[in-house]
Amino acid sequence: MAREIGIGTISLGWMGTLHTRAYRRLLDHYPECELRPRLVVAADTVEDRARDAADRLGYEGWTTDWREVIEHPEVEAVSIAAPNYLHKEVAVAAARAGKHIWLEKPCGRYPSETYDIGEAVEEAGVVSMIGLMYRHVPVVEYARELIAAGELGEITHYRGYFLADYAADPNGALTWRYKLDGAGLGVLGDIMPHSVDMAQNLLGPIESVSAQRETFIRQRPEVPEGMGTGHFVVEGGDMGEVENEDYVGGLLRFESGVRGTIENSRTCVGPHVRMSFEVNGTRGALSWDFQRLNELQLYRTDGTGDRGYRKVHAAPGMGDFDRFQPGAGISMGYDDLKVAEAERFLSSIADGRQRPASIRDIVSTMRVVDAMDRSCNTGRWEKV
Amino acid sequence: MAREIGIGTISLGWMGTLHTRAYRRLLDHYPECELRPRLVVAADTVEDRARDAADRLGYEGWTTDWREVIEHPEVEAVSIAAPNYLHKEVAVAAARAGKHIWLEKPCGRYPSETYDIGEAVEEAGVVSMIGLMYRHVPVVEYARELIAAGELGEITHYRGYFLADYAADPNGALTWRYKLDGAGLGVLGDIMPHSVDMAQNLLGPIESVSAQRETFIRQRPEVPEGMGTGHFVVEGGDMGEVENEDYVGGLLRFESGVRGTIENSRTCVGPHVRMSFEVNGTRGALSWDFQRLNELQLYRTDGTGDRGYRKVHAAPGMGDFDRFQPGAGISMGYDDLKVAEAERFLSSIADGRQRPASIRDIVSTMRVVDAMDRSCNTGRWEKV
Amino acid sequence: MAREIGIGTISLGWMGTLHTRAYRRLLDHYPECELRPRLVVAADTVEDRARDAADRLGYEGWTTDWREVIEHPEVEAVSIAAPNYLHKEVAVAAARAGKHIWLEKPCGRYPSETYDIGEAVEEAGVVSMIGLMYRHVPVVEYARELIAAGELGEITHYRGYFLADYAADPNGALTWRYKLDGAGLGVLGDIMPHSVDMAQNLLGPIESVSAQRETFIRQRPEVPEGMGTGHFVVEGGDMGEVENEDYVGGLLRFESGVRGTIENSRTCVGPHVRMSFEVNGTRGALSWDFQRLNELQLYRTDGTGDRGYRKVHAAPGMGDFDRFQPGAGISMGYDDLKVAEAERFLSSIADGRQRPASIRDIVSTMRVVDAMDRSCNTGRWEKV
Amino acid sequence: MAREIGIGTISLGWMGTLHTRAYRRLLDHYPECELRPRLVVAADTVEDRARDAADRLGYEGWTTDWREVIEHPEVEAVSIAAPNYLHKEVAVAAARAGKHIWLEKPCGRYPSETYDIGEAVEEAGVVSMIGLMYRHVPVVEYARELIAAGELGEITHYRGYFLADYAADPNGALTWRYKLDGAGLGVLGDIMPHSVDMAQNLLGPIESVSAQRETFIRQRPEVPEGMGTGHFVVEGGDMGEVENEDYVGGLLRFESGVRGTIENSRTCVGPHVRMSFEVNGTRGALSWDFQRLNELQLYRTDGTGDRGYRKVHAAPGMGDFDRFQPGAGISMGYDDLKVAEAERFLSSIADGRQRPASIRDIVSTMRVVDAMDRSCNTGRWEKV
Ligand SMILES: NC(=O)C1=CN([C@@H]2O[C@H](COP(=O)(O)OP(=O)(O)OC[C@H]3O[C@@H](n4cnc5c(N)ncnc54)[C@H](O)[C@@H]3O)[C@@H](O)[C@H]2O)C=CC1
Numbered sequence A, B, C, D: 001m002a003r004e005i006g007i008g009t010i011s012l013g014w015m016g017t018l019h020t021r022a023y024r025r026l027l028d029h030y031p032e033c034e035l036r037p038r039l040v041v042a043a044d045t046v047e048d049r050a051r052d053a054a055d056r057l058g059y060e061g062w063t064t065d066w067r068e069v070i071e072h073p074e075v076e077a078v079s080i081a082a083p084n085y086l087h088k089e090v091a092v093a094a095a096r097a098g099k100h101i102w103l104e105k106p107c108g109r110y111p112s113e114t115y116d117i118g119e120a121v122e123e124a125g126v127v128s129m130i131g132l133m134y135r136h137v138p139v140v141e142y143a144r145e146l147i148a149a150g151e152l153g154e155i156t157h158y159r160g161y162f163l164a165d166y167a168a169d170p171n172g173a174l175t176w177r178y179k180l181d182g183a184g185l186g187v188l189g190d191i192m193p194h195s196v197d198m199a200q201n202l203l204g205p206i207e208s209v210s211a212q213r214e215t216f217i218r219q220r221p222e223v224p225e226g227m228g229t230g231h232f233v234v235e236g237g238d239m240g241e242v243e244n245e246d247y248v249g250g251l252l253r254f255e256s257g258v259r260g261t262i263e264n265s266r267t268c269v270g271p272h273v274r275m276s277f278e279v280n281g282t283r284g285a286l287s288w289d290f291q292r293l294n295e296l297q298l299y300r301t302d303g304t305g306d307r308g309y310r311k312v313h314a315a316p317g318m319g320d321f322d323r324f325q326p327g328a329g330i331s332m333g334y335d336d337l338k339v340a341e342a343e344r345f346l347s348s349i350a351d352g353r354q355r356p357a358s359i360r361d362i363v364s365t366m367r368v369v370d371a372m373d374r375s376c377n378t379g380r381w382e383k384v
């Protein structure tokens, strides 16, 4: 019989809300999970948001002070979905308080903050789960297995992308994401961790990088007092400086010898959220685009002799697909990925076996990001 | 402040479970909904399934006798997700007991059973919601609006498909779906209602049809005692007769003058669940495939003079997309559609304004199905 | 050593020009062909067109009287690319004069005219080649072979389309194509022969049909004196009646038991020239669209267990691809198909083995068209 | 009235043959061209190939000594389609002899050889045409016009690819293409010129680059005496060293501020000939893949407010499309591009206005290639 585990959540923006829903849907999809989440308390500095959201989401209590969440004796596990500038302070405090943490990427404003969190987590011996949920896409898990099993032969080329338009509008508000104090790095912090984690998830460690960066939109309208979460447009108003990069392009060398390119942009008109990758090996190839979550393009030599990419739909047998849908062709949605992530978090706590993506995965990722950052400055290849 | 409404559910197979989850997720996506579902009681003849499922899904009680659900005084609204042969009996009983009903398609084994349900509902004056949830796909709602607004000009051609492989395996078990007693019609009942409802949803009433049918797989393995729900494969075992059709192809004439074709198959190897449509008008065109839930192919003449289909992603502003995701490119999933359907059900009860798809929509649909059935027999065009 | 064969061509519009170029390019792609075309004489009623075109295209002589072509003693083979109303008269005359004929579809205005041509050709014992050149597309030939070899299992479903926009503009001129005197049938003559021939080419004889037709654009601007060939737009001007159908939709039953739908339109906004087909069998499926001439979508079960359509590019080994391009991914063009057709024509003459598509193929096709025509009138299924 | 121009061709492999066919088809598609090619003489060292090919292709004479072509008094223009190691010697000799040259890329084994050719051509004042024929694809020309007209706003990102599988088979023979003596550079010479020329054609000069290279297949079977042209597979046999690179990945900075990535591989399993590009600007985007020669993916904001890539088919009005086909949806083929290139060559000679791609274009391209080559060695950004 499942035992209850007390959950506290810090910040109730997009991600904090999604963590919460994931906890609530967990047993629908993973009925055998040994831990049954109990929503104890949630915090957000905006009082109305904290009260209403917590009420609607089903928390027993709410607060505007995140420390109360961590200190709450009935909270065993903490979801941290605050803006980047709070990641380190909150996560370190939570770990030191002996709480397991489900922490959103990028885990700090800069790699150094991630490393600090990593140390605190290791010292405390708590479980960590990082919001790198693209790993949990069933066709991505299938892709990883195919590669690991050598089904594509030896891998030769890799292309990774995160081409997004969330900041493409020059009137997109100058939120914390564009500020050194708030976010630290730009796309290197906001989306590159997804791209790098995916690359390493599929192909193992990256060894060195060469990179360049650019800020295409250098000024944006300041955010009026009390404005909402997420991305929004402000017409008119004062302009302020964008302090971090819109774009990073890079060349990759993996330890295995694979060569690759990687490109991230938040101001890319055309694709909406093209988080995608392409892998070529000596006997096959595959590619995936987040915008077609449930499809894998797969090229494999087989008995028929036919050559060409095959459009493979997510199906039972790939990752956790059958937890969500009964047959190929029926779409999982984005939010389902967070349910799978919640499961990995709670199951890791339950049996003590740390499932990916853990703090080690993001630390490893941020070492690559760090090397990219250096390379942007030096104009040279940099070792990870 | 939202008031509670007592919910009872009949049958806890795939759809019954999905209705339940939809009730539970409702307020996450529609916080302003005036009714807050309270899960009172659920019924399934398989006792273990009833007990376990109801417990896990959060019902206060469970039973193996569906009549107890209907008679329960605290149940105001009933979800009916039983096999087709129970639709009429259960739905009529529920309506007569004054309960609002959320009823799965096809609403009976034959059109005549649908009509009977229709009469009972009208007489009782209760609200009805039918599981024709493809209507609630955001890009489909957008398509409907574009057509209605004349953005594609006058519509000329229509092609509708439901090409599925759920019964393509000759070892797929001979469940109730293949029996006259259990399902009544074959694809005409199981999937054609979706195709016809979509056609009429987009283009208005169909006036006459010509159709043919075929059963490609004439024998299937009998289902061993106590086997599961849904579709499953049985190796070896006795063979029994398939009693209804695998395939129907038809020609359509709409009252508006539009000409069309329609094709449904449950044994079609290749596509998995290609529920799709294509519309051509004098100034534009569009097409959609359920397997790419969040994409619309849209051809419109515009100021640029460019010609070609545009791949439009679901985005805020289309249907209820923004209830589920914040931006284009982030995928909604199949289950989300049932949340939208639950909302339409409860909001219709709350304010007395019947939202589609109501019993009238399915009655209208089954009149077309009826004409197809006749045409298959007569080899002539039949009026609806 | 190849011997020369004298060629005469009747009409120098789009098709007549293309036949000519095909003759001239023949040996570049089929150097071993035993006949080397010598362009003797060409005819067109528009004198300037005849003179200039023949000169530019390399004919030794020209005339405005097609009879001179047929009577020319050095002409052994005649290309007939005149408007439909001349097909019968010209083709019968040519056959009777003992000339081999390369004749454009539909071979007359009505099936009866095709039958007459068929009889004349059989009596004269000459070789015939009909302009059904979609057969010669390499991936289509590959598709046909796969089906014939049983690689897709038993075929169950077929969908055939020819959805074109060449007549979608209401100001498209009222050329001979829209007149009973000029063209006879509308889409039933102009494009349905391609659709039907393809269906029978892939799956064998069609046994019965049910069909409907419509004329969406009932009036068009009259053609001013002396206007060009092909399709063109006329602004303003007098309007005249369109005398034949824009659209035909049909249901098919093949002798083999396959069921299908077919749809042809010349006024379909959206696709440009969607001559396409989709085939489903019990073990695989495939589909093709003329607009992506060099690609086949192929679904086959194989050792990998992966399910999904594979995008297969035309490659050496498929049909005559390697006559034109050295490797997969390099595109053949439309005109190349006519070179392949010319080869089949001349090789049939050279060795007396009649290659498809012969007059028998088009006669067989027109019997199906005939049944469609009858069904449009009777509203019943009609046997071929 | 068109005057004749004497043509000589050096080498009759794939490209030499294609040049010849292009000359012969020229007037069919460009009847107003002022020069009418007369095929005077062709050279190939393999005597049989020279004799047979020249005969079949219609040359008046043939030789095994390319100097005779250049020295022939009736030859005014020379097509040079010899292996790379002959480009410089032949092209310089031809220019000095006052002959106009149509020269295949890469114009030498190394950039320095290209520069030498460039100087000789400038000094001699002859016309040059380089085989960078991707420029002549109608949808590419349309893309270039859209960008130039500012229709996509300010360009921000560029991705260029040439991912080919022609050398992916480890048993692919060790032809001249893999040798320093024969080819010089590997993909930097063989395909990168296409990628770089396209980038600069669309977006103007590249200013600096960072690049890496790799040779994935380090040994290949030696070519037996007297083997054919092009690419072919040898089973068994002695192995020899591959002397140049299979793969180059690079980062780009354009003078305009655009940032980009570029990747070329000849051993990439999956795509066949993915010569493609993607362009993003502040108001639109587009992408193209050679494997779908006649399609452009185009994203443009327009009056409708719809967002998404539109699949635009090549159509009259784009580049020289209407020289080849009458309407959208009808495919041009690869060989047609060489006809367009022949026209640009002869028209440049006729009126003295040098059309692209001239020797200047390839010199500019090879300066970028040179910088890539240096960057591969230094591990630093290199200025062009
Ligand atoms: N895994 C993924 O793909 C994604 C991860 N994220 C990450 O999630 C984190 C949150 O992002 P969003 O939810 O999109 O941001 P958001 O802007 O929607 O929400 C941030 C919330 O934090 C609250 N907050 C601010 N200061 C606080 C404090 N001192 N104590 C408690 N709450 C405070 C704000 O009031 C707001 O409600 C970020 O680190 C971001 O990188 C965001 C989106 C996607």
Ligand SMILES: NC(=O)C1=CN([C@@H]2O[C@H](COP(=O)(O)OP(=O)(O)OC[C@H]3O[C@@H](n4cnc5c(N)ncnc54)[C@H](O)[C@@H]3O)[C@@H](O)[C@H]2O)C=CC1
Pocket: B010, B011, B012, B013, B014, B015, B016, B043, B044, B045, B046, B049, B064, B066, B081, B082, B083, B084, B086, B104, B105, B106, B131, B132, B133, B190, B228, B229, B230
């Ligand atoms: N809207 C849609 O797209 C879909 C609609 N459906 C419809 O939903 C209905 C149910 O289908 P599924 O859930 O797929 O079937 P299922 O086979 O998964 O479940 C049927 C359930 O009914 C129970 N049952 C049988 N007799 C009963 C009785 N006398 N009283 C109470 N429960 C009883 C069974 O034990 C089983 O749990 C069908 O009418 C079907 O047409 C099904 C799938 C999709």
Ligand SMILES: NC(=O)C1=CN([C@@H]2O[C@H](COP(=O)(O)OP(=O)(O)OC[C@H]3O[C@@H](n4cnc5c(N)ncnc54)[C@H](O)[C@@H]3O)[C@@H](O)[C@H]2O)C=CC1
Pocket: C010, C011, C012, C013, C014, C015, C016, C043, C044, C045, C046, C049, C064, C066, C081, C082, C083, C084, C086, C104, C105, C106, C131, C132, C133, C190, C228, C229, C230
């Ligand atoms: N295989 C295929 O896919 C296609 C077949 N066709 C067929 O080819 C035939 C011709 O079509 P297009 O070339 O498109 O037509 P077009 O309108 O371009 O050319 C017709 C030509 O016939 C000439 N002509 C008219 N009366 C004549 C006479 N008494 N004697 C000699 N010439 C005469 C006209 O002056 C004109 O040059 C038609 O039967 C059509 O169905 C056309 C297009 C494609």
Ligand SMILES: NC(=O)C1=CN([C@@H]2O[C@H](COP(=O)(O)OP(=O)(O)OC[C@H]3O[C@@H](n4cnc5c(N)ncnc54)[C@H](O)[C@@H]3O)[C@@H](O)[C@H]2O)C=CC1
Pocket: D010, D011, D012, D013, D014, D015, D016, D043, D044, D045, D046, D049, D064, D066, D081, D082, D083, D084, D086, D104, D105, D106, D131, D132, D133, D190, D228, D229, D230
């Ligand atoms: N524009 C494009 O996209 C392409 C350009 N090319 C370029 O064209 C050139 C030729 O390539 P392919 O035709 O593919 O090669 P290939 O290997 O098919 O033909 C080369 C020909 O040159 C002949 N040859 C060798 N030495 C000779 C000599 N001393 N004198 C006269 N002929 C001699 C050979 O016998 C052979 O017939 C290369 O520089 C290549 O880079 C090749 C393919 C595509």
